Amino acid sequence: MKKTALITGILGQDGPYLARLLLEKDYKVYGMIRRYSNPNFENLDYLGITDKIEYVEGDMTDQSSLLNLIKTIKPTEVYNLAAQSFVGASFEQPILTTEVNSLGVLYLLEAIRMFSPTTKFYQASTSEMFGLSNKNGYQDETTPFHPRSPYGVSKVYAYWITVNYREAYRIFACNGILFNHESPIRGKQFVTRKISYGVAKIKLGLANEIRLGALEPRRDWGFAGDYVEAMHLMLQQEEPDDYVVGTGESHSVKEFVELAFKYAGIDNWQKYVKIDPRFKRPAEIYDLKADPKKAMEKLGWKPKVSFKELVRMMVDEDIKRLKEELNAKRKKA
Numbered sequence: 001m002k003k004t005a006l007i008t009g010i011l012g013q014d015g016p017y018l019a020r021l022l023l024e025k026d027y028k029v030y031g032m033i034r035r036y037s038n039p040n041f042e043n044l045d046y047l048g049i050t051d052k053i054e055y056v057e058g059d060m061t062d063q064s065s066l067l068n069l070i071k072t073i074k075p076t077e078v079y080n081l082a083a084q085s086f087v088g089a090s091f092e093q094p095i096l097t098t099e100v101n102s103l104g105v106l107y108l109l110e111a112i113r114m115f116s117p118t119t120k121f122y123q124a125s126t127s128e129m130f131g132l133s134n135k136n137g138y139q140d141e142t143t144p145f146h147p148r149s150p151y152g153v154s155k156v157y158a159y160w161i162t163v164n165y166r167e168a169y170r171i172f173a174c175n176g177i178l179f180n181h182e183s184p185i186r187g188k189q190f191v192t193r194k195i196s197y198g199v200a201k202i203k204l205g206l207a208n209e210i211r212l213g214a215l216e217p218r219r220d221w222g223f224a225g226d227y228v229e230a231m232h233l234m235l236q237q238e239e240p241d242d243y244v245v246g247t248g249e250s251h252s253v254k255e256f257v258e259l260a261f262k263y264a265g266i267d268n269w270q271k272y273v274k275i276d277p278r279f280k281r282p283a284e285i286y287d288l289k290a291d292p293k294k295a296m297e298k299l300g301w302k303p304k305v306s307f308k309e310l311v312r313m314m315v316d317e318d319i320k321r322l323k324e325e326l327n328a329k330r331k332k333a
């Protein structure tokens, strides 16, 4: 029998990469989208899979829509990627963030418990849950949580309710505690894409500055295409469990900036980068660095794309796509 997967957050960054992987493995993929007058399929188009997915409507804040979906589809696997996922916005909209990221997960787990208890469940947990906490500079599955944003706090609830449904109801539920992962389809408000897109615009003479909140924070950055493989592997194990997924290296925002300008062939990045207090977080996390030993040993997972390759890929793609857009506009004019 063909396996079926329901992916929430299908229009985001990870949804399309995961959908492509599952389609390659011959899954039938359902993608949950919110009620929109005009949904944005740009990221799925980028991977060329828009018409290979069956779209279903649902909203993480609407319990009835989730109940109906699980009752009707009874998928083999659910990947819950939907979230208000921008840390900065979680300070502006903490209640919405909690409704989507915390309560939404409970609604989904309740739907599985009631209507499809053999469905396997993946929860998109995050290194933001660790916040200030580390063990000798690294975070692994045993590191205590100390989140520093409403986003991080909302994901801690989601993490524990996922563990609780596994322990209380024996649902095959896993947390992937993923460190930052990026790609050419990362949302443009996230710092890596803000930099790669900003550099591309400067290169093509369309902008003359990039405004950032801080250059010092360090993150463990990997490629989204690699990380969705770990999500899938978690649900193929004998027993459900939680895994940290990252590269084991951290780099500063400044390093990302320097490399991005270098790859675009622009000297003196300092001329173009402005520090703007509007983008500073009320509470910052200074260093996140994974110890992904458990995922490597038990899942046999490892990242393939290096930090340098990731920066180059994002800058090259943004320059290429902006050039194509400019050419298309010129042709129309």
Ligand code: NAP
Binding pocket: 008, 009, 010, 011, 012, 013, 014, 015, 033, 034, 058, 059, 060, 061, 080, 081, 082, 083, 084, 085, 086, 100, 124, 125, 126, 127, 177, 178, 179, 180, 181, 182, 187
């Ligand atoms: P993303 O690009 O922001 O995508 C999130 C998706 O969630 C969007 O497609 C959005 O839909 C959807 N969504 C938001 N509110 C919703 C609601 N009320 N009901 C239904 N859908 C809703 O995030 P991502 O980078 O792909 O990340 C996927 C997941 O992994 C998220 O849960 C994120 O928190 C988590 N995570 C990400 C990273 C990372 O570095 N990328 C690291 C750790 C964990 P619209 O398109 O309609 O807005």
